[in-house]
Amino acid sequence: MNRKPINYPLMSVSCLYEKCNDDAVMIIDVSMDKVIGKEPIIYDELVTIPxxxxxxINVDLVDTDSAGVHSFPSQSQVNKVINKLGISEYSTLVLYDNQGIYSSxxxxxxxxxxxxxxxxxLDGGLPxxxxxxxxxxxEYLTIDTKNVESLVNVGSDVISFMDSCFDARQLVSKQEVLINLTDKKFSVIDVRATARFxxxxxxPRQGVRSGHIPDSINLPFxxxxxxxxxxxxxxxRHLFSSILPEDSKRVVFSCGSGITACIGLVALISSGADTRLYDAALYDGSWSEWGSDASLPIAKSKI
Structure with missing residues (x-):
């Protein structure tokens, strides 16, 4: 299947400052309370971008019907977010978090x-x-529900647009990763810290084994x-070319629970035209799923 080209995903803070009064631009803080894998930046009080x-995203963009950790949301949950914020097909969304680059x-x-x-x-986020x-x-901006009703393409029109554009190839399942141990159809990059890998x-999660998916590549985020x-x-570009096999075209990212894997995924996409040829995807279950299943093989360092 041919996939649509992905736009460059990053916006500089200077660019956002120039656009922040544009009515079509919607700035969204997607920070998470719990930060794993890095020393968190602590704020004494709430600080936001005006x-x-x-x-x-721990509530609104997580599949609450799934037993997994931070599972990808359902279509209906994403539709609710679209309507809640008044997002239209013509909106420009700028996402940021208070750790710089973490959950955005x-x-x-x-x-x-x-x-x-x-x-x-937002490259660099709030810091x-x-x-x-x-x-x-x-403080945060509060949506005026009366104004939402007047926005273009809010509601069923937007939901229909979203339904038609969902790309299931951007996610891979545990079973696909297991089959790949034999088929070798994609490379797996694990962005957890080297000691965990x-x-x-x-x-950090109880009941999860230590180690990594066999044949996966470690690239701490x-x-x-x-x-x-x-x-x-x-x-x-240099970083990814130094760790990926020359014949690798599909790259799947993994981490602890599917959050920081996206940091590496976006890095690959933003690395330039050459690496946009890669077919990037997310193993959403990540190590919290794989490491919890005693039937699945694991690898550890021989050190």
């Missing part, structure tokens, strides 16, 4: 998978916005970042 909405790539991949293409990640000296707020430390922002495309 005119931004808050979307709790996850929200971006969800929206992209369900057909919204005019969506961007970079503050670093550059742009104004901040201490090698099984040298206990997993911190390696695609330069502080709070993504590394430059040339650096990312």
């Amino acid at each position: 005119n931004s909405h808050f979307l709790d 790539p996850r929200a971006w991949w969800i929206f992209h998978t369900f057909g919204l293409s005019n969506v961007f990640i 970079e916005w503050i670093k550059q000296g742009y104004p901040t707020s201490s 090698n099984g040298l430390v206990d997993e 911190a390696n695609v970042l330069n502080g709070n922002t993504y590394k430059r495309p040339t650096e990312l």
